[in-house]
Amino acid sequence: MLWKARRIFEARPQSTNMGEKYYITTPIYYVNAEPHIGHAYTTFAADVLARYKRMTGADVYFLTGTDDNSQKNVEAAGKAGKDVAIYIDEMAAVWKETWKRLNISINGFIRTTEERHRRGVEKFWRKVLASGDIHKGIYEGYYCVGCESYLTEKDLQDGVCPLHKQKPEILKEENYFFKLSNYKEKLLKHIEQNPGFIQPKERRHEIINYITEHLEDISISRRSQKWGIPVPDDPEQVIYVWFDALINYLTAIGYGTDDKKFSKWWPADLHLMAKDIIKFHCALWPAMLMSAGLKLPKCVFAHGYFSIDGEKISKTLGNVINPTALCDEWGRDSVLYFLFREIPFGGDGDFSYERLANRYHGELSNGLGNLVARVTKLAGETPALGESGTSMLEDEVRDIGGRYKKSMENLDFEDALECVWSLVAFADAFLQEQQPWKKEADDKERIKALTSVCELLWHTSWLLEPFMPDTSEKIFEQLGGKEEGDLTSLVWNPERFKGRVVKKGEVLFPRKE
Numbered sequence: 001m002l003w004k005a006r007r008i009f010e011a012r013p014q015s016t017n018m019g020e021k022y023y024i025t026t027p028i029y030y031v032n033a034e035p036h037i038g039h040a041y042t043t044f045a046a047d048v049l050a051r052y053k054r055m056t057g058a059d060v061y062f063l064t065g066t067d068d069n070s071q072k073n074v075e076a077a078g079k080a081g082k083d084v085a086i087y088i089d090e091m092a093a094v095w096k097e098t099w100k101r102l103n104i105s106i107n108g109f110i111r112t113t114e115e116r117h118r119r120g121v122e123k124f125w126r127k128v129l130a131s132g133d134i135h136k137g138i139y140e141g142y143y144c145v146g147c148e149s150y151l152t153e154k155d156l157q158d159g160v161c162p163l164h165k166q167k168p169e170i171l172k173e174e175n176y177f178f179k180l181s182n183y184k185e186k187l188l189k190h191i192e193q194n195p196g197f198i199q200p201k202e203r204r205h206e207i208i209n210y211i212t213e214h215l216e217d218i219s220i221s222r223r224s225q226k227w228g229i230p231v232p233d234d235p236e237q238v239i240y241v242w243f244d245a246l247i248n249y250l251t252a253i254g255y256g257t258d259d260k261k262f263s264k265w266w267p268a269d270l271h272l273m274a275k276d277i278i279k280f281h282c283a284l285w286p287a288m289l290m291s292a293g294l295k296l297p298k299c300v301f302a303h304g305y306f307s308i309d310g311e312k313i314s315k316t317l318g319n320v321i322n323p324t325a326l327c328d329e330w331g332r333d334s335v336l337y338f339l340f341r342e343i344p345f346g347g348d349g350d351f352s353y354e355r356l357a358n359r360y361h362g363e364l365s366n367g368l369g370n371l372v373a374r375v376t377k378l379a380g381e382t383p384a385l386g387e388s389g390t391s392m393l394e395d396e397v398r399d400i401g402g403r404y405k406k407s408m409e410n411l412d413f414e415d416a417l418e419c420v421w422s423l424v425a426f427a428d429a430f431l432q433e434q435q436p437w438k439k440e441a442d443d444k445e446r447i448k449a450l451t452s453v454c455e456l457l458w459h460t461s462w463l464l465e466p467f468m469p470d471t472s473e474k475i476f477e478q479l480g481g482k483e484e485g486d487l488t489s490l491v492w493n494p495e496r497f498k499g500r501v502v503k504k505g506e507v508l509f510p511r512k513e
């Protein structure tokens, strides 16, 4: 029988095509503490998407960084008894190193204390000023340093910020204000005309309410603070940290310093974050961009918040999980698998060591790991794979491949992983039915079955890559090496196993007792 090489994906992903650019960002994190598992969660998610998009042939720019100009950082430096600039440099290095150790495939890292950022912020400020959207006024009210946000009486519970359980500062000073209220109708219209702009849709409703009910002009400078970017032509004041921080998404790709690079990457395709900071990204940020005459990001996606064994992640409770330590213990790929299989992306979720251990042993060690070991062992003992293949598994792989692609495009990571594991289950059932171990090594039926199941593992390994790059690499190695290519060129072609040396390698997920 002649092999018909068929694409496992019927169509290319809709939102990116071969060679298209894809610009994805995480929030820039405060450096008042080391990264915890919550920060790693967002960064992991962005990494999954960046890797997936690269696999579809897109030209990807994946950005993260640090929000250096926050008052929270200044306070943390004070507590550590360190000079602010030194403390921030040290901490930013810790964040950068963490992403490196966690195998995060970033293309750029921005710090808001960098000169390129300051230049871009200054340019941006002047544009907004020229649009007539900056005016002076007196700000009198509450400010929560924990939130780095102005609060109203209504926001407080028993006189304290409900999130940080702290009494807010009372501020009265002459500031510069941004005419956010000018953009109310424009923002609502943009959200209405671009249903994909804010996701998931629960967040869209929340933002529409917020814009309709609460949008007011906002103070964008602080006279009483010294740490930050000075207001252009008024060095007595520094720019409000959120106004400064949001602009990182522009300055990191050349705004104010490299026009060519900037026009290549802007607008962002996706700003990813948790729901805590979505108002800044879906009201203030687009209004700032409109005022500066720039395009808006295509999508802002806010995932949920997660707790640990039912408790809020907090230093006081002492339940902060260091992502590097966790990954050292369980393996980076396993942690990532657990997080995205366990918590439906977009909703709130809970982390538990017990469930991590269960999934590790059940789905990784006994599931995928065991399958790879069995198949590569049997195939390794079979003299000539690929001699006569079979399309027995092809339809299943094609259907699952299509569903996986849709799920990835919708950021439904849980379902994408479910797709991969349904291939694992399918392969197990197939082996059970064929029982190749009962046949002689050179039996035609045995060769056919094992060639098919190797090809299925081959595709499984591709689909795993965005989540578990090391594991995927190890599976390819055992299957005789990876071929150049991407998802758009992925075809069902068991004949690739002709002449390949398949051999059992290291145990993928050793059991932990």
Ligand code: MSP
Binding pocket: 026, 027, 028, 029, 030, 037, 038, 039, 041, 042, 067, 245, 246, 247, 248, 272, 273, 274, 275, 276, 277, 304, 305, 306, 307, 313
């Ligand atoms: N510096 C601002 C962001 C400026 S972006 C222009 C900031 N920094 S932060 O360090 O507080 O990071 C907040 C983000 O960290 C959340 O939006 C989310 O991405 C991540 N998370 C922190 N804790 C988390 C959980 N417990 N659960 C999920 N995500 C978490 O806000």
